[in-house]
Amino acid sequence: MRVLVTGAYGFIGAHIVAALSAADHEVICVVRDARIDSRFPGLRAIACDMARDIHSADWTSRLDGIQAVVNCAGILRERGADTFAAVHEQAPLALFHASQQMGVQRVIQISALGNAIDDEFIASKHRCDEALAALDLDWLVLRPSLVYSARGSYGGTSLLRGLAALPGFVPLPGRGEQQVQPIEAEDVGAAVVAALARSQCAREVIELIGPEVMTLRDYLFAWRRWLGFGPARTLTVPATLVRMASAIGERLGNGPMGQTMTRMLERGNVGAPDAAMRLHQSLGLTPRPLLRALDETPSHVQDRWHARLYFWLPALRVLIALLWVGSGVVGWLASRTAVMALAADTPLSANASFMLARLTGTADLLLGVLCLSRWRPRLVLTLMLLMLLGYTLGIGILWPAHWLDPFGGLLKNLPLIAALAILLATDERR
Missing domain, CATH: 3.40.50.720 (NAD(P)-binding Rossmann-like Domain)
Structure with a gap:
């Protein structure tokens, strides 16, 4: 039939x-x-x-x-x-x-x-x-x-x-x-x-x-x-x-x-x-x-x-989203003086560093909010992963000294990359 x-x-x-x-x-x-x-x-x-x-x-x-x-x-x-x-x-x-x-x-x-x-x-x-x-x-x-x-x-x-x-x-x-x-x-x-x-x-x-x-x-x-x-x-x-x-x-x-x-x-x-x-x-x-x-x-x-x-996977998604929102807020609240101090050992000019902080802050904030709202989750998680890979590879290659940061600022990106990959792999609903 x-x-x-x-x-x-x-x-x-x-x-x-x-x-x-x-x-x-x-x-x-x-x-x-x-x-x-x-x-x-x-x-x-x-x-x-x-x-x-x-x-x-x-x-x-x-x-x-x-x-x-x-x-x-x-x-x-x-x-x-x-x-x-x-x-x-x-x-x-x-x-x-x-x-x-x-x-x-x-x-x-x-x-x-x-x-x-x-x-x-x-x-x-x-x-x-x-x-x-x-x-x-x-x-x-x-x-x-x-x-x-x-x-x-x-x-x-x-x-x-x-x-x-x-x-x-x-x-x-x-x-x-x-x-x-x-x-x-x-x-x-x-x-x-x-x-x-x-x-x-x-x-x-x-x-x-x-x-x-x-x-x-x-x-x-x-x-x-x-x-x-x-x-x-x-x-x-x-x-x-x-x-x-x-x-x-x-x-x-x-x-x-x-x-x-x-x-x-x-x-x-x-x-x-x-x-x-x-x-x-x-x-x-x-x-x-x-x-x-x-x-x-x-x-x-x-x-x-x-x-x-x-229950852990949605909790991980929320925490990742809040991290991105927090990063975006920091990128927007950071003063020009603070940004210049962080970029002192880089080849970027003061204006370029300041504009880059605002641009990446905006992207982080937007992706964090979209992740919380679950708008097209696979696309948002993929963009977050690409941004994180870009940060890690860009900074790690151009300024390799950051790998030795005593607070592990760059090294912490590695488990975050794994966490985003896990969220992407488990996003399927059916």
């Missing part, structure tokens, strides 16, 4: 694409820039923008020869044109209307498990589900609970791994008694494959949940054990502080720490009492329990690196 998948390179989408490919379906990946993902080199990719492709005419040409559609596109927070209304409602509904026009009967919507009153993320997903149900289509809505994989993580699952890996303690909101019903990403992919094979399973909403209800505390300690870290104490974090941190993350960050995830965890993320039975009856699927899935997929050193670096 030829299947079009939106959001194909996301955490859930990639697992669905892999499962469909393994089942010998022909998958067309619909992604933002039509980039061919190295994980799926043989698959065709076409470009779309879920923030702007909100009319059925935007989708009809993409549906030529398509037999089924799986919509995995989604965002956890709004940024610019990427709004819940556009990405979760308008664009998917345009796709669904185009599917109806083009005779694509089988449509599978990957929604979200939860209560619509908790957050606009869930509410917008559910409004789209309801609008899809009114169309003359062979539709199916799948609402997964907390999705995890022992073979990788992204977003909220990475955050929870990072919390589980903190040295000596595991922070818990309240007592960590919030309930979750985690399901493997691989089982989500298997559910989509089963749904395409079972035409009789249609026009219903199915909750994708794991076989067991766990507390958040048990979930985190299961991951800590899997990662191979020793026993740890629990640190109770008052709900007020959790909400404050999520509000700050919502406004200033771009990671998973935000109000959506906090509200979902506060209420709990579990299915209806008969959800597991319905999942087995409708799709013939019995997901593995978390502990069994972890036991059958041992962790590796790379998993421990990722979990332990989860």
Whole structure:
């Protein structure tokens, strides 16, 4: 079957694409820039923008020869044109209307498990589900609970791994008694494959949940054990502080720490009492329990690196950015007399030294602010690295005596170069 998948390179989408490919379906990946993902080199990719492709005419040409559609596109927070209304409602509904026009009967919507009153993320997903149900289509809505994989993580699952890996303690909101019903990403992919094979399973909403209800505390300690870290104490974090941190993350960050995830965890993320039975009856699927899935997929050193670096890498980025901002401020506040004194043993004139201090100060300040704001991070980090290499090589070659500075002014650039290289190497989000 030829299947079009939106959001194909996301955490859930990639697992669905892999499962469909393994089942010998022909998958067309619909992604933002039509980039061919190295994980799926043989698959065709076409470009779309879920923030702007909100009319059925935007989708009809993409549906030529398509037999089924799986919509995995989604965002956890709004940024610019990427709004819940556009990405979760308008664009998917345009796709669904185009599917109806083009005779694509089988449509599978990957929604979200939860209560619509908790957050606009869930509410917008559910409004789209309801609008899809009114169309003359062979539709199916799948609402997964907390999705995890022992073979990788992204977003909220990475955050929870990072919390589980903190040295000596595991922070818990309240007592960590919030309930979750985690399901493997691989089982989500298997559910989509089963749904395409079972035409009789249609026009219903199915909750994708794991076989067991766990507390958040048990979930985190299961991951800590899997990662191979020793026993740890629990640190109770008052709900007020959790909400404050999520509000700050919502406004200033771009990671998973935000109000959506906090509200979902506060209420709990579990299915209806008969959800597991319905999942087995409708799709013939019995997901593995978390502990069994972890036991059958041992962790590796790379998993421990990722979990332990989860909080250190953003901290390193902030510290590097503040160093650049501080350097820029010093470059602008330094007086002409101070600059002339520093440049006394160089061939540069006083005016040239002063102008160079102002120019490099401006560049440092600009790059530091852009690094803090995460504007085009790879470009900014590359420019910072090039500037640092330029400083080090230029000064080190023209004035080699600076290598012997008792305060190690030039030598300190070497670990900074390594730190920037590490940030560049770990900047990839998927």
